[in-house]
Amino acid sequence: xxxxxxxxxxxxxxxxxxxxxxxxxxxxxxxxxxxxxxxxxxxxxxxxxxxxxxxxxxxxxxxxxxxxxxxxxxxxxxxxxxxxxxxxxxxxxxxxxxxxxxxxxxxxxxxxxxxxxxxxxxxxxxxxxxxxxxxxxxxxxxxxxxxxxxxxxxxxxxxxxxxxxxxxxxxxxxxxxxxxxxxxxxxxxxxxxxxxxxxxxxxxxxxxxxxxxxxxxxxxxxxxxxxxxxxxxxxxxxxxxxxxxxxxxxxxxxxxxxxxxxxxxxxxxxxxxxxxxxxxxxxxxxxxxxxxxxxxxxxxxxxxxxxxxxxxxxxxxxxxxxxxxxxxxxxxxxxxxxxxxxxxxxxxxxxxxxxxxxxxxxxxxxxxxxxxxxxxxxxxxxxxxxxxxxxxxxxxxxxxxxxxxxxxxxxxxxxxxxxxxxxxxxxxxxxxxxxxxxxxxxxxx
Amino acid sequence: xxxxxxxxxxxxxxxxxxxxxxxxxxxxxxxxxxxxxxxxxxxxxxxxxxxxxxxxxxxxxxxxxxxxxxxxxxxxxxxxxxxxxxxxxxxxxxxxxxxxxxxxxxxxxxxxxxxxxxxxxxxxxxxxxxxxxxxxxxxxxxxxxxxxxxxxxxxxxxxxxxxxxxxxxxxxxxxxxxxxxxxxxxxxxxxxxxxxxxxxxxxxxxxxxxxxxxxxxxxxxxxxxxxxxxxxxxxxxxx
Numbered sequence: 271x272x273x274x275x276x277x278x279x280x281x282x283x284x285x286x287x288x289x290x291x292x293x294x295x296x297x298x299x300x301x302x303x304x305x306x307x308x309x310x311x312x313x314x315x316x317x318x319x320x321x322x323x324x325x326x327x328x329x330x331x332x333x334x335x336x337x338x339x340x341x342x343x344x345x346x347x348x349x350x351x352x353x354x355x356x357x358x359x360x361x362x363x364x365x366x367x368x369x370x371x372x373x374x375x376x377x378x379x380x381x382x383x384x385x386x387x388x389x390x391x392x393x394x395x396x397x398x399x400x401x402x403x404x405x406x407x408x409x410x411x412x413x414x415x416x417x418x419x420x421x422x423x424x425x426x427x428x429x430x431x432x433x434x435x436x437x438x439x440x441x442x443x444x445x446x447x448x449x450x451x452x453x454x455x456x457x458x459x460x461x462x463x464x465x466x467x468x469x470x471x472x473x474x475x476x477x478x479x480x481x482x483x484x485x486x487x488x489x490x491x492x493x494x495x496x497x498x499x500x501x502x503x504x505x506x507x508x509x510x511x512x513x514x515x516x517x518x519x520x521x522x523x524x525x526x527x528x529x530x531x532x533x534x535x536x537x538x539x540x541x542x543x544x545x546x547x548x549x550x551x552x553x554x555x556x557x558x559x560x561x562x563x564x565x566x567x568x569x570x571x572x573x574x575x576x577x578x579x580x581x582x583x584x585x586x587x588x589x590x591x592x593x594x595x596x597x598x599x600x601x602x603x604x605x606x607x608x609x610x611x612x613x614x615x616x617x618x619x620x621x622x623x624x625x626x627x628x629x630x631x632x633x634x635x636x637x638x639x640x641x642x643x644x645x646x647x648x649x650x651x652x653x654x655x656x657x658x659x660x661x662x663x664x665x666x667x668x669x670x671x672x673x674x675x676x677x678x679x680x681x682x683x684x685x686x687x688x689x690x691x692x693x694x695x696x697x698x699x700x701x702x703x704x705x706x707x708x709x710x711x712x713x714x715x
Numbered sequence: 716x717x718x719x720x721x722x723x724x725x726x727x728x729x730x731x732x733x734x735x736x737x738x739x740x741x742x743x744x745x746x747x748x749x750x751x752x753x754x755x756x757x758x759x760x761x762x763x764x765x766x767x768x769x770x771x772x773x774x775x776x777x778x779x780x781x782x783x784x785x786x787x788x789x790x791x792x793x794x795x796x797x798x799x800x801x802x803x804x805x806x807x808x809x810x811x812x813x814x815x816x817x818x819x820x821x822x823x824x825x826x827x828x829x830x831x832x833x834x835x836x837x838x839x840x841x842x843x844x845x846x847x848x849x850x851x852x853x854x855x856x857x858x859x860x861x862x863x864x865x866x867x868x869x870x871x872x873x874x875x876x877x878x879x880x881x882x883x884x885x886x887x888x889x890x891x892x893x894x895x896x897x898x899x900x901x902x903x904x905x906x907x908x909x910x911x912x913x914x915x916x917x918x919x920x921x922x923x924x925x926x927x928x929x930x931x932x933x934x935x936x937x938x939x940x941x942x943x944x945x946x947x948x949x950x951x952x953x954x
Contacts, residue, residue, distance in 0.1 A: 300869055
């Protein structure tokens, strides 16, 4: 018996001796990941028409990827001039020493060709330079004129592989394009890719348009328009151009949004100085009243599972945020801070609610948990509002106005984006002034 | 007669050196400088050769005196032998039950010496005497952490409310270079719905590779040849 104890003791001591020293690594650097995007090489240039040659796809397609990754704030793109290896060899067999020499931790290479059917075939590979291995590779086919979308889809794949989350680059943004002086402002509906390319106007600007919102599942848009001076909520199919009015309400309807499945529109309906929240089923056209309170209830937004609705109301005397069940029961105030809260939007991830806050004359864009805890103000400015989430719930887009100079001139309104860490604030390029942006879901979904 | 072809003799080295882009050149030079610095720090300390007085052989009467004098003099090697900082395990190894009586006799004298030396060490090197259960001091552990911190690019998109600790086991060579690295929960990387874990695990592996070789203590190889690094970005991501 003693022997057994002795052996056990020796085994115990041995295992203890062989056990590794454990060290907890709880800190690291939060710098963007150094990435190199090599030019893509053209596999069969003889099959490229003059028109396609002019697109300079070998450098412009990687440029779309570079700009997307850079704008995300998660990647630091190394200058092309520092690349040592040629694009063709980089794609076939990268010399990892050359890429690690310029401090790249990941590298993206690619090959472009025109296939037998005249389609553009783009192949890309994502390399982990430090581990010296390929970690992602894909070939995509499209008509040559869709080359930018290929760039966005590749960016999404890289983003997903490196962060674990879906990307948001193959998306579009609908917004209100503004021009003209303040008192005679022309407002048109406009749509563009998330990087500002392919800008198009959807309305002529004869009527005032406000608050366009994407259906999360289709290319349908809801917005408010003052057609014949009657403020009403409309639906617009951006592919067919067909437009229709939502419901026949005997008053003003505004602040519309789709339900997560896209079957309903939730909005405010104002009558006799009071506004409440209503929904309308787009198939059955059944209208349901969710709130019934003498205060102003507006800006409703569904949770992604469709079970709850967040909205703002001044029922406590000041404009605050409230959450209720989607049938209108169990209304609960969630915002507790000083100031006024408005334009709440539930994140597609379900974890946060974005809002605009007005406090001591300043405007803030912030986020809080769905129970109102953990409020974080991401950005502060003279005037900014209307946040809208990217489909992965990582980035917010909103609009910001600059103050006018004397005599009311010089004011401008532009679109900005900020990630939920609050570090990466980016101004979006639009051909004119812009407001009220809304982010689409992924087009390739 | 065929025409004579003139061939210019060019030094081959002029042509074979790849012309680097200006930025790359700068980077390469910086790296070279860093490598030079690293090499300097890597040099082993010069070997101490005890001085031998060949010309003077001590007479029998002088031998005792010399030994006494030697004891009075500061002799780092001898002191080190007595009060060397050692882990609990090492202390067990040094322990000899047959010498208990001798140890008791000397205990008071040694205690005083050790205390004096300890207090000196604490003030001089900010308590590097605190030994962890497996043998590395807090200062040594902090030095390893500091190296990894610099090499680890935390993936910024990760959620902070999930348990995503990645444990990597390292086997090190005596010079601090990594012999093998292994993710302990490797199977989790390929499970569906574990995308965030895979991203964190890959970033941790990159950090380990970027930090290779680690600058490790010059002594006690047995204590640190096996390391387990637990990567947890929760606190950093919470902000």
